[in-house]
Amino acid sequence: VVELSHDSRPIIGRGPPLGATFLTLALASVALMVADKRYDQLGQVREWMSAAAYPVQAAVDLPFRAWDWITDSFADRSRLREENLELTARLRLANLQLQRFAALEDENRRLRDMRENSAGVADRVLVASIMNVDLDPFRHRVLVDKGAREGVFKGQAVLDAEGIFGQVAQVHAETAEVILISDAEHAIPVQSNRSGLRTIAVGAGDSDRLSLPFVTVESDLKAGDLLISTGIGGVFPRGYPVAEVTRVDRTAAATFALVDARPTARLERNREVLLVWFTPPAAEPADAAAPAAEPAAEPPQ
Amino acid sequence: VRPTNFARRILYWLSVAVGLVLAIVPLPEWLSPVRPDLALLAVVYWILTSPRIAGLGYAWLAGLFLDVLQGMTLGQHALGFVLVAFLTHRAQLRMRMFPMLHQAGAVMLLLAAYHFVIFWTDGLTGHGYTGWNRWLPVLSGALLWPLIVAAGDTLTRRSR
Secondary structure, X not given: OOOOOOOOOOOOOOOOOHHHHHHHHHHHHHXXXXXXXXXXXXXXXXXXXXXXXXXXXXXXXXXXXXXXXXXXXXXXXXXXXXXXXXXXXXXXHHHHHHHHHHHHHHHHHHHHHHOOOOOOOEEEEEEEEEOOOOOOOOOOEEEEOOOHHHOOOOOOEEEEOOEEEEEEEEEOOOOEEEEEOOOOOOEEEXXXXXXXOEEEEEEEEEOOEEEOOOOEOOOOOOOOOEEEEOOOOOOOOOOOEEEEEEEEEOOOOOOEOEXXXXXXXOOOXXXXXXXXXXXXXXXXXXXXXXXXXXXXXXXXX | OOOOHHHHHHHHHHHHXXXXXXXXXXXXXXXXXXXXXXXXXXXXXXXXXXXXOOOHHHHHHHHHHHHHHHOOOOOHHHHHHHHHHHHHHHHHHHHHHOOHHHHHHHHHHHHHHHHHHHHHHHHHOOOOOOOHHHHHHHHHHHHHHHHHHHHHHHHHHHHO
16 A cells, blocks of 8 residues: 655645745735734734734843843942943033923923913933844834833833833833834924024934934034933923934025934933933924924935 | 654754744844845745755745844835745756856846845835945855855755
8 A cells, every 4th residue: 555645746736826825924914014004903913913922032132131231240349340430420410401401391381380381391201221123224223121011101212221212102011112313213392402493303224324304404503512402392392312413504596404413312222211201391383384203204314 | 863843843943943033143244234035045045955944935934033122113124935836846947957157147136136135125125225335245155155054964964
């Protein structure tokens, strides 16, 4: 008796034809893309699937975190001492500045109260660390280890110690995806600290450059100006540093100047960031015409 | 003893899982654009060796998992995976006979088709990144193909 091996039936003629399966699955993919991108209809599905993905992401993150922990625990005494001295020095300096700022903040708040607008200042923060997981190399997004369970919401502002870092783009149960201000899809309303000029800074897909495409040649802006957040749009709190202008190129023939800025936040991996809660400022009449801080639908050309 | 189809399925899913994990392991910035699509290469290898077990649905699900892990628009990688799986199925009998160099060339074409799908859908969903380095995985994947075949053959030698 010839024993048939499990693999001896003909390939053709078993199950649905290949072409039909392919068409069905391809159409299903396209339908998924449209539902996800155009209609934003897949919140529940995404939640389930990201719950399935979380163990994988956590497993990838774990060895890196363990290594950090080990190197930290076995750090030698002299290094710790050095670090301690440096931190003490920095704290002293920061306290000195704080004394000045406390008075300034009081004054500012009084002035704002007079204008009946004291909101827009961060009132609660949550420290999150960036997970050691690579997303798409050409998008500036990171995964942080706090999610819906800790009350993180979509569109929440994310800061680091040096300035504005980005905003939450997707919330999952245990994690959240943050889009950095340098992502080509991101735009943030800013104001020059020196001249008060308001404009929009969009990401250039480059971690140390933002581009300011809507600055006319006559505008009062020069290299070295600090750009701060305006609070317009209600996504970011007002008055936090965003970037420093590095280059202003004016050509007489053009309407707009070529302006580049360097983000003040350190947009790298392996850092801790702050998720911020604040009461959005009541819209001022002067702000009404300015665009919101939503990520731009189209990348700037 | 011949492994059952069930055991094979588990092996195929495990190898894809390894590929998916390696797709999100952090790499240094300069190396990150070169990262080969290991999950896709695993899918192609299993389709070539046993097309009846590794079907289109398997490829599609693997792509969907990659979408979720990378936080992409759902369906982007799934579409790319299912296209590559379809083309591989069609060319399977011929591709198995190819000498290694020739086979690596065919894999390069498959990877190019895959990355074109990703590039195209990226553009449609508003992420267009047009730098030349987004095509690097096509080359690195083709260069890696002989290794994938060697690893896969070693893994399944006992069962043949």
